[in-house]
Amino acid sequence: MIELFSANTPNGKKISIMLEEIDYNFKVTKIDINNGEQFKEDFKKISPLSKIPAIIDHKNNKTIFESGAILIYLAEQSGRFYNKDERLEINQWLMAQMSYVGPMLGQHHQFHHYNPGKSQFGEERYFKISKRIYDELDERLSKSKFLSGNNYTIADIGTFPWIARHEWHDIGLKNYKNLTRWYLEISERKAVKKGFSFMDKNEIPPKP
Ligand SMILES: N[C@@H](CCC(=O)N[C@@H](CS)C(=O)NCC(=O)O)C(=O)O
DSSP states (O other): OOOEEOOOOOHHHHHHHHHHHOOOEEEEEOTTTTGGGGGSSHHHHTTTOOSSSSETTTTTTEEEESSSHHHHHHHHHHTOOOGGGHHHHHHHHHHHHIIIHHHHHHHIIIIISSTOOOOHHHHHHHHHHHHHHHHHHHHHHHOOOTTTBBOOHHHHHHHHHHTTTTHHHSOGGOOOOHHHHHHHHHHHHHHHHHHHTSTTTTTOOOOO
């Protein structure tokens, strides 16, 4: 049994979606990151940088933090969504999500969604970068069914919940034909719907 320490954020949703996709039994422990629960000593033993998501795999007696590392771990354990002969491609798109797509869209959320009017520079900078990310993903998906190739992988699972915040981005997902095609196809997966609503039963990926 896997214990998932999480909150209802894109990084959190990556792991609930993956756990649903591989059909693992899991229990969710909510970490209230708005009230400092991530800094508690017990949680820091699992996640030393005080961030969600983190997991304990009770069967293997392992604790894992960092969503990319968790996705790789679960993919290796289950033998799903991380084909050996596609790993070079998958790793590149997963690392791009971890180091670029997530952090930049996350900054866009901070300036554009949570704190509009506080910094014109911040708003403009991250709006521009986020738009560039939409352009780049759309271009990639004009040539490839999924991010790393023909198969749905942990690179898509890592990226999807970030694009699912498209209403906050105000970039107009529906104008990006290939990204929309990819987004809608993933939104329709049963496991994605279930993993997406892991903290709020009524939550569904918003339509473009
Ligand atoms: N690179 C990390 C980022 C995780 C992350 O930024 N988590 C946020 C919520 S989405 C968090 O726990 N923030 C609380 C804090 O930093 O104090 C990952 O992908 O796991």
